[in-house]
Amino acid sequence: MTRLINRQPSRYSRLMLGLLPFIVLFVIYLVTSDARLAENPSDKLLPSLGSFADAIVRMGFEPSKRTGEYLLWQDTFASLQRLGIAVGLSAMIGLVIGVFNGMIPYVRSPLSPLVTALSLIPPMAILPILFITFGLGELSKVVLIVIGITPVIIRDIQLRTDALPSEQLIKAQTLGGNSWQIILRVVLPQTMPRLIDAVRLTLGSAWLFLIAAEAIAATEGLGYRIFLVRRYLAMDVILPYVFWITTLAFAMDWSLKRISILAFPWYHSAQGARND
Amino acid sequence: MTKHEPPIIQIKNLWKEYGDNVVLERVNLSVQAGEFVSIVGASGCGKTTFLNLLLGIEEPSQGEILLDGQPLDPEPSVERGIVFQKYSVFPHLTAVENVMLGQEFTQSAVSSCLLGRLFGTARRAAKEEAMDILEKVGLAAAADKYPSELSGGMQQRLAIAQALIRKPRILLLDEPFGALDPGIRKDMHRLTRELWTEQKLTVFMITHDLSEGFELGSRLWVFDKTRHDLQAPERFGANVTFDIPLSTGQEHHEHLAKLQAAKSHTA
Numbered sequence: 001m002t003r004l005i006n007r008q009p010s011r012y013s014r015l016m017l018g019l020l021p022f023i024v025l026f027v028i029y030l031v032t033s034d035a036r037l038a039e040n041p042s043d044k045l046l047p048s049l050g051s052f053a054d055a056i057v058r059m060g061f062e063p064s065k066r067t068g069e070y071l072l073w074q075d076t077f078a079s080l081q082r083l084g085i086a087v088g089l090s091a092m093i094g095l096v097i098g099v100f101n102g103m104i105p106y107v108r109s110p111l112s113p114l115v116t117a118l119s120l121i122p123p124m125a126i127l128p129i130l131f132i133t134f135g136l137g138e139l140s141k142v143v144l145i146v147i148g149i150t151p152v153i154i155r156d157i158q159l160r161t162d163a164l165p166s167e168q169l170i171k172a173q174t175l176g177g178n179s180w181q182i183i184l185r186v187v188l189p190q191t192m193p194r195l196i197d198a199v200r201l202t203l204g205s206a207w208l209f210l211i212a213a214e215a216i217a218a219t220e221g222l223g224y225r226i227f228l229v230r231r232y233l234a235m236d237v238i239l240p241y242v243f244w245i246t247t248l249a250f251a252m253d254w255s256l257k258r259i260s261i262l263a264f265p266w267y268h269s270a271q272g273a274r275n276d
Numbered sequence: 277m278t279k280h281e282p283p284i285i286q287i288k289n290l291w292k293e294y295g296d297n298v299v300l301e302r303v304n305l306s307v308q309a310g311e312f313v314s315i316v317g318a319s320g321c322g323k324t325t326f327l328n329l330l331l332g333i334e335e336p337s338q339g340e341i342l343l344d345g346q347p348l349d350p351e352p353s354v355e356r357g358i359v360f361q362k363y364s365v366f367p368h369l370t371a372v373e374n375v376m377l378g379q380e381f382t383q384s385a386v387s388s389c390l391l392g393r394l395f396g397t398a399r400r401a402a403k404e405e406a407m408d409i410l411e412k413v414g415l416a417a418a419a420d421k422y423p424s425e426l427s428g429g430m431q432q433r434l435a436i437a438q439a440l441i442r443k444p445r446i447l448l449l450d451e452p453f454g455a456l457d458p459g460i461r462k463d464m465h466r467l468t469r470e471l472w473t474e475q476k477l478t479v480f481m482i483t484h485d486l487s488e489g490f491e492l493g494s495r496l497w498v499f500d501k502t503r504h505d506l507q508a509p510e511r512f513g514a515n516v517t518f519d520i521p522l523s524t525g526q527e528h529h530e531h532l533a534k535l536q537a538a539k540s541h542t543a
Binding site: 165167171172173174178180181184185186190267269 | 422
């Protein structure tokens with residue numbers, strides 16, 4: 001084993017190597033933050049750990065002086081609600097249209113070009129239209145996310161449906177299945193784990209659209225808060241918020257993966273160890 | 277098996293062409309119920325096209341195929357069971373669910389039409405029947421496993437069990453054992469032979485393995501072109517050049533020798 005491509009780190013060293021860059025970044029931050037604060041104690045750019053702790057306590061565990069709400073949790077709840085509704089809707093629309101597009105030529109012919117065209121519209125460009133049409137409330141934010149990610153999910157599901165071996169569909173027909181039964185019992189269950197994959201991949205864009213919409217017009221939400229405190233250069237709030245958003249995104253991705261492994265063991269065993 | 281009975285399959289002046297490319301020409305054959313037809317031939321000589329025509333996923337350019345005297349359905353249906361070399365079973369269903377699917381599709385219960393599922397007593401009956409068939413192909417112990425947990429041979433057994441549950445008039449096998457190890461292949465031959473005699477099936481099997489064709493079949497068809505145009509090889513289609521009745525197992529070697537001689541002669 002002298003070739004680099006053949007050398008495998010042990011389990012322990014893999015963990016250590018994985019942690020290493022995080023530790024390095026953390027140390028670099030501490031050192032530079034200390035240096036700046038030594039020069040100017042009221043520097044706001046790289047706050048000390050102490051001011052992060054203060055900010056976290058202030059945002060998460062003390063009621064706001066102005067409204068009496070716990071801001072971090074209020075923001076989290078508002079954002080997750082928007083994200084949850086929008087992603088759920090997109091997944092449902094994506095699944096139904098994707099499967100029908102993939103399976104039924106008479107649906108695909110009229111819908112497929114439309115979906116392709118819609119997916120090429122930059123969603124941010126039509127955000128003003130959404131605000132004008134749906135108002136500044138929750139609906140326009142949800143619609144932005146839906147418009148942003150649904151076409152991607154539809155196209156992914158359609159591709160996956162197309163990729164089902166034709167042997168399977170022929171076999172199902174020789175077993176007497178009609179179109180509806182075949183879609184329901186053969187195609188749909190096999191697309192479900194792929195839908196979860198598609199949702200995992202689009203979650204990043206969903207967050208992007210959510211924060212963009214909140215930054216422009218909202219009264220609460222994680223994105224709203226970050227853009228609000230930006231005016232005061234409040235890095236002690238922004239950085240913990242970014243960290244929190246990252247944690248939430250990671251938790252969602254991880255739970256979707258677990259759900260998929262638990263609910264569709266056949267999918268993951270057929271894929272071998274590729275459970276990443 | 278007397279010749280007085282009407283044939284189960286009649287092929288009348290069958291042609292299949294794709295544009296200028298003639299794949300099959302003037303195929304005229306008839307097959308009695310209970311025959312086991314092995315189909316051999318070089319790659320690209322129309323074996324698979326012929327199977328697709330029987331299956332109903334392609335339509336003849338001319339001529340027709342009659343099943344029990346009636347023209348074949350132009351799409352796959354329950355009269356024709358199929359086992360492919362791979363991808364025949366559904367990866368998201370356990371072995372027993374794979375076999376039950378046939379009943380869940382075709383029973384007249386409301387849940388079957390709406391959901392493609394059975395519930396309660398109907399489901400228990402279907403499961404029992406499925407278990408019987410799994411027993412026959414030696415998969416009873418693996419009933420609750422997913423196909424990915426089964427070996428290649430077991431997956432093919434499952435595919436056969438699944439095809440048999442609808443009691444098809446004819447069973448089509450498209451190189452069913454091509455991807456299996458020689459040892460497993462012998463087991464599969466035994467199973468196929470047993471099922472064929474026991475269930476009085478009519479079988480069409482495409483194979484690349486001549487000796488397999490001789491061993492299993494009661495009749496062997498060789499697909500080949502009878503006319504050749506060196507300038508335009510696609511102008512002439514293939515036909516059944518040899519139609520050899522086999523009393524399974526015997527005469528195997530002499531026929532094989534004769535056929536190989538004929539092949540080397542034409543080549």
